[in-house]
Amino acid sequence: MTRTLDPDDLAGAVLAGDRRALARAITIVEDGRHGADAIVAALFPGPDAAHRIGLTGAPGAGKSTITDRLVTAFRADGDPVAVLAVDPSSPFSGGAVLGDRVRMQAHVDDPGVFVRSMASRGHLGGLSSAAPKALVVLEAAGFPRIVVETVGVGQDEVEIAGAADTTVVVVTAGWGDGVQAAKAGILEIGDVFVVNKADRPGADETVADLRSMLAMGPERPWTPPVLTTTATSGEGVADLARAVDAHAAHLRATGAWEERRRDRRRAELAGALVDEYRSLVAGVVEASPITADVVDGRLDPWTAAVRIAGAGDG
Amino acid sequence: MTRTLDPDDLAGAVLAGDRRALARAITIVEDGRHGADAIVAALFPGPDAAHRIGLTGAPGAGKSTITDRLVTAFRADGDPVAVLAVDPSSPFSGGAVLGDRVRMQAHVDDPGVFVRSMASRGHLGGLSSAAPKALVVLEAAGFPRIVVETVGVGQDEVEIAGAADTTVVVVTAGWGDGVQAAKAGILEIGDVFVVNKADRPGADETVADLRSMLAMGPERPWTPPVLTTTATSGEGVADLARAVDAHAAHLRATGAWEERRRDRRRAELAGALVDEYRSLVAGVVEASPITADVVDGRLDPWTAAVRIAGAGDG
Numbered sequence: 001m002t003r004t005l006d007p008d009d010l011a012g013a014v015l016a017g018d019r020r021a022l023a024r025a026i027t028i029v030e031d032g033r034h035g036a037d038a039i040v041a042a043l044f045p046g047p048d049a050a051h052r053i054g055l056t057g058a059p060g061a062g063k064s065t066i067t068d069r070l071v072t073a074f075r076a077d078g079d080p081v082a083v084l085a086v087d088p089s090s091p092f093s094g095g096a097v098l099g100d101r102v103r104m105q106a107h108v109d110d111p112g113v114f115v116r117s118m119a120s121r122g123h124l125g126g127l128s129s130a131a132p133k134a135l136v137v138l139e140a141a142g143f144p145r146i147v148v149e150t151v152g153v154g155q156d157e158v159e160i161a162g163a164a165d166t167t168v169v170v171v172t173a174g175w176g177d178g179v180q181a182a183k184a185g186i187l188e189i190g191d192v193f194v195v196n197k198a199d200r201p202g203a204d205e206t207v208a209d210l211r212s213m214l215a216m217g218p219e220r221p222w223t224p225p226v227l228t229t230t231a232t233s234g235e236g237v238a239d240l241a242r243a244v245d246a247h248a249a250h251l252r253a254t255g256a257w258e259e260r261r262r263d264r265r266r267a268e269l270a271g272a273l274v275d276e277y278r279s280l281v282a283g284v285v286e287a288s289p290i291t292a293d294v295v296d297g298r299l300d301p302w303t304a305a306v307r308i309a310g311a312g313d314g
Numbered sequence: 315m316t317r318t319l320d321p322d323d324l325a326g327a328v329l330a331g332d333r334r335a336l337a338r339a340i341t342i343v344e345d346g347r348h349g350a351d352a353i354v355a356a357l358f359p360g361p362d363a364a365h366r367i368g369l370t371g372a373p374g375a376g377k378s379t380i381t382d383r384l385v386t387a388f389r390a391d392g393d394p395v396a397v398l399a400v401d402p403s404s405p406f407s408g409g410a411v412l413g414d415r416v417r418m419q420a421h422v423d424d425p426g427v428f429v430r431s432m433a434s435r436g437h438l439g440g441l442s443s444a445a446p447k448a449l450v451v452l453e454a455a456g457f458p459r460i461v462v463e464t465v466g467v468g469q470d471e472v473e474i475a476g477a478a479d480t481t482v483v484v485v486t487a488g489w490g491d492g493v494q495a496a497k498a499g500i501l502e503i504g505d506v507f508v509v510n511k512a513d514r515p516g517a518d519e520t521v522a523d524l525r526s527m528l529a530m531g532p533e534r535p536w537t538p539p540v541l542t543t544t545a546t547s548g549e550g551v552a553d554l555a556r557a558v559d560a561h562a563a564h565l566r567a568t569g570a571w572e573e574r575r576r577d578r579r580r581a582e583l584a585g586a587l588v589d590e591y592r593s594l595v596a597g598v599v600e601a602s603p604i605t606a607d608v609v610d611g612r613l614d615p616w617t618a619a620v621r622i623a624g625a626g627d628g
Contacts, residue, residue, distance in 0.1 A: 037616055037617065037620075040614055040616060040617075041614050041616075041617050044611075044613075044614035045611040045614070129616065132615075133616065136614070261611070262609045262610075265608050265609050265611065265615055266599060266605065266608065266609050268608075268615035268616075269599055269605060269608045269609075269615040269618055269619060270595050270596060270599050271615075272615045272616045272618070272619030273591075273595045273598060273599065273619045273622060273623060274588070274591065274592050274595055275619065276619045276620060276622075276623035277588065277591035277592075277595075277623060278588050278591075280623060281584050281587045281588055281591075282584060284587060285580060285583055285584050285587065291580065291583060294579050294580065294582075294583045295576045295579050295580050295583075296576075297358075297359040297575070297579065299358075300354055300355050300358035300359070300450070301446075301579055301582035301583040301585075301586045302351055302354060302355075302443065302447065302582075302586045303351065303355050304583055304586070305583060305586030305587045305589065305590045306351075306590060308587060308590075309587060309590035309591060309594060
């Protein structure tokens with residue numbers, strides 16, 4: 001692999017299973033460098049068979065440890081596994097909050113495990129498109145399972161995880177009542193619920209609480225199981241892996257597999273359009289005759305924005 | 315005040331100094347309810363005399379305590395003070411992370427202090443316009459000083475604080491080196507730097523470090539002072555209040571006061587336009603003939619977005 005590889009050659013190397021090409025393609029996509037769009041365009045869409053597994057939950061719930069154990073469980077059948085860890089960006093550390101954490105120590109010598117961290121937000125302040133683009137690249141590289149782990153501090157991270165085929169929501173034993181879960185909107189996005197730290201007091205109540213809240217919701221073709229794990233010992237993780245695979249089988253059997261892909265692509269288009277408009281806004285503000293009224297304090301910015309957007313100046 | 319007050323009447327009551335009308339107007343603006351835009355339009359622009367003081371810094375740096383003490387210092391001259399606390403939204407608590415914290419206990423019986431918390435992000439995922447709109451309302455209500463405190467976890471909060479007339483950046487003694495501050499971009503946004511917990515080891519080094527980094531930067535008409543506080547005891551906060559007022563006087567003397575207002579209104583227009591476009595995107599996706607290609611997997615979402623936005627369908 002030479003340094004002068006063009007986007008099509010790099011895409012070809014990714015498709016051929018070259019791991020160095022994969023790492024480089026994701027770096028180019030993450031940095032938004034020249035050629036990024038061409039690489040994604042060349043690799044889109046990834047194979048339909050790739051299963052995207054989102055893992056989200058409150059900070060401290062043990063998501064990293066569960067991800068680590070889950071990868072081990074998935075590796076048992078010999079298939080490679082990719083992990084994309086999406087962290088909120090922090091202005092006080094100059095990057096992703098946990099970007100430099102040492103991840104997945106247990107798999108560092110396993111060439112069948114590919115791990116990558118990236119920040120959730122882009123330069124312009126919007127949700128970064130790097131994660132969805134990186135997922136296209138990882139799918140093209142042939143991973144049958146891709147775990148998207150988010151730290152779940154903000155709405156961004158929950159949205160990213162919830163865009164997966166299967167969303168695993170991790171809560172801690174004694175985490176609080178189902179009302180809190182309902183308010184947080186996690187009952188809607190979860191396909192599998194995990195009560196981690198099951199050895200702590202309150203685990204049974206948390207499980208019962210989640211189950212009763214889920215039973216109160218609308219009837220769904222898939223009833224999300226509520227499992228317990230003790231990630232530090234690995235207990236319950238094999239069941240979690242089976243539940244995740246069972247959900248994939250359910251999606252395929254019902255046609256929801258393809259439907260989720262279609263919904264996801266539509267949502268990605270909407271997100272990409274917002275990014276496009278965001279990048280055009282400075283020019284629109286510059287060009288609009290209304291801008292002077294706002295800058296001089298004669299017209300408020302929000303009324304002005306409605307007028308400018310309504311005039312189709314976008 | 316009756317429940318049937320229309321936006322203009324409510325705006326009039328805010329201008330007349332009615333505190334219940336003020337609280338109600340901000341609630342309407344925060345919820346984006348009917349009449350919100352009319353209230354903001356009626357109150358825009360607030361009086362030029364209002365001084366917006368942004369306070370930001372890493373979590374745990376003691377911003378809440380400093381804000382509390384700073385309000386006491388400002389109250390000494392008898393003028394009312396408003397505090398707007400902007401928190402990141404958490405999907406796991408169903409609202410602002412610290413929205414229900416008990417704030418500003420020391421001022422709860424002081425009618426000259428108005429405190430309000432709100433979330434940094436809006437329903438549609440963008441930076442909420444509630445905070446800048448609430449600031450217009452607070453200015454119209456006649457507060458000569460408005461402290462905007464953010465928890466500083468994310469870029470959003472730093473942006474909100476940095477849009478103030480005077481931005482106070484709070485760091486902790488021993489917080490790390492100047493390189494970290496430079497990476498975080500806080501050297502550029504800070505008008506006053508505060509090293510809090512000055513009684514801890516490393517305070518002098520942190521002060522020296524910040525000063526040398528600031529000295530290495532471009533020459534500016536205002537040299538940001540680096541102060542020390544021990545907020546828990548109140549030590550240094552009177553000096554901080556004087557430094558904040560001195561910065562306001564500097565801005566007025568140099569014409570930068572009006573220039574910051576013009577820049578801010580331009581930035582608010584850009585933000586409002588992004589929100590407008592975001593609200594229009596679902597319709598654009600629905601209407602575009604390219605959408606089917608994306609949904610069916612024939613064209614990647616990002617290439618499609620460039621084409622749609624370029625065609626002026628926004």
